[in-house]
Amino acid sequence: MNEYLSQVNAPSLYFIVGGVLLFIAIMCVVFIVKSYRAGIAIGMDPKVLKRAITSSATFTVLPSISILLGVVALSGSLGVPISWLRLSVVGALQYELNVAEIAATAMGLTGLKVTEMSVSVFVTVVMVMTVGILGGVLCCIFGLKAYLGKVKGKKKNAPEAAEKADDANGDRSEAKAGGEEQEKKKPGFGAYATVAMFIGLCSAYIGSYVGTFARRDNFMPLMTALISALVMAVFEYFTVKKGKAWLDNFSVATSMLVGMIAAVVVNLL
Amino acid sequence: MNEKEKKEYLHKFDNQLHLLGRITAAISVILMVATPLVIAQMYGVSISGSGFLNGFLKVGVIYIPVAIVEFLVYAPMLGTGGSYLSFLTGNVTNLKIPCAMNARDIAKTTQGTVEDEIVSTLSVATSALVTMVILFLGVLLLVPLTPILQNPVLEPAFNNVVPALFGALGCKYFAKSWKLTAIPLLSMILLCVLVPAMIDQTSILLLPAGGMALAIGFFMYKKGIL
Structure with missing residues (x-):
């Protein structure tokens, strides 16, 4: 057995990760209890609160199974315990893999390849993955109270304006018309910026796979990417064209796993 | 509870959530950062400073602006409790936001109200817990498969x-x-x-x-x- 893989799958790592996750799980329970009590205290119907909990639990099952598939995909290079931790907190599969790859190449490896990994590279990669994603949490710790205070302050004026419209017209037709006008407005560039950034990101990687094939006669990365893309295209057909939106939960993880299986099969041929 | 008492109660509740959120998020950050340090200590290796800086700069250029934009866009949608939990437990856009929206639709709360915020917090916390439980069960199943996953x-x-x-x-x-x-x-x-x-x-x-x-x-x- 690969020594690196047995080190990153050691039982002690499961206990460390289990301890961190237990703390976060307790935190979630405390938030549930506090919010539930607050809801009851202000006169909300307990049935509504319970429905919010049960509907969220059922809503989460399918996406969580997809996240679990991500753990399988990540575990071959980073071990099960760290994959379990990374996909339970803060990030998502896309982020974790991309950052792990960037960190591995920054350490002088040709990529996140299990054959090149060692424990010292592993701890550095995990540290980059951890610190690199903390932006959102740090914004919450240092700025959420002030930011939400500002947003709520601004929002207070909106209902007042709507009420005035009610008083004047007996209905909310003016406020509604304003809302519809806003809806018709073209979305800001922000809506396209994320898509543009991901297109750039994918272009860089796909470009390197074509280069690997053309200049180094190694077709494996390109072939894996193409098979994954093909499976994703099938998913896109069903989710976009056939309206099976629930399938989207599985699209990335399943496409990846099929691509990875294809790499094994082609290697055996 | 009259309107004035309700207002005071909610103000206190919001402050409590912020305090709780800040403390628990800070502890979670410390625990997460400590994890690779403890593993490095266990195996007698050290984290490469230059490797970390090099990697972090490349990652930070892409992900720090994304994190700030996500915070600015999603925090008002999630409210106080929902924001602390969502940004800590991740999968914000692909799971937590749709889950909270779904719970609000079912609970029929009005956007921007305290009721809406309470439902969002319940929804995000439940969602995070369910994901953790499913991953825990999945990992229990994965452990016996580890030798297979490590097969050359x-x-x-x-x-x-x-x-x-x-x-x-x-x-x-x-x-x-x-x-x-x-x-x-x-x-x-x-x-x-x-x-x-x-x-x-x-x-x-x-x-x-x-x-x-x-x-x-x-x-x-x-x-x-x-």
Whole structure:
């Protein structure tokens, strides 16, 4: 057995990760209890609160199974315990893999390849993955109270304006018309910026796979990417064209796993 | 509870959530950062300072702005409790936001009200817990499979996990706008074919590729062709 893989799958790592996750799980329970009590205290119907909990639990099952598939995909290079931790907190599969790859190449490896990994590279990669994603949490710790205070302050004026419209017209037709006008407005560039950034990101990687094939006669990365893309295209057909939106939960993880299986099969041929 | 008492209660509740959120999020951050340090200590290795800085700079350029934008956009949608929990437990756009929206629809709360915020917090916390439980059960099942996953036959699969990801993501995002894709994709392909040294420098290529796509996207947006 690969020594690196047995080190990153050691039982002690499961206990460390289990301890961190237990703390976060307790935190979630405390938030549930506090919010539930607050809801009851202000006169909300307990049935509504319970429905919010049960509907969220059922809503989460399918996406969580997809996240679990991500753990399988990540575990071959980073071990099960760290994959379990990374996909339970803060990030998502896309982020974790991309950052792990960037960190591995920054350490002088040709990529996140299990054959090149060692424990010292592993701890550095995990540290980059951890610190690199903390932006959102740090914004919450240092700025959420002030930011939400500002947003709520601004929002207070909106209902007042709507009420005035009610008083004047007996209905909310003016406020509604304003809302519809806003809806018709073209979305800001922000809506396209994320898509543009991901297109750039994918272009860089796909470009390197074509280069690997053309200049180094190694077709494996390109072939894996193409098979994954093909499976994703099938998913896109069903989710976009056939309206099976629930399938989207599985699209990335399943496409990846099929691509990875294809790499094994082609290697055996 | 009259209106005044309700208002005071909610103000106190909001302050408590912020205090609780800040303390628990800070402890969680410390625990997460400590994890690789403890593992390094266990195996008698150290985290490479230069490797970390080099990697972090490349990651930070992309992900710090994304994190700030996500915070600014999603925090008002999630409210106090929902924000602390969502940004800590991750999968914000693909799971927590839709889950909270679904719970609000079912509870029929009005956006921006305290009731709405309470439902969002309950929803996000429940969702995070369910994900943790499912991953825990999945990991229990995965442990006996670990020797199989470490079989050398499967090495090509895990050596190609990143191409598998970007093949799938590429298909999803390229299809959103071929007009926006054409120049960055062709430039990167040409660059890697003509300058083979760039093949191993994907972490550097991300910057010009991302910048190019953003600039072209902005130009097309301004011209109204996006």
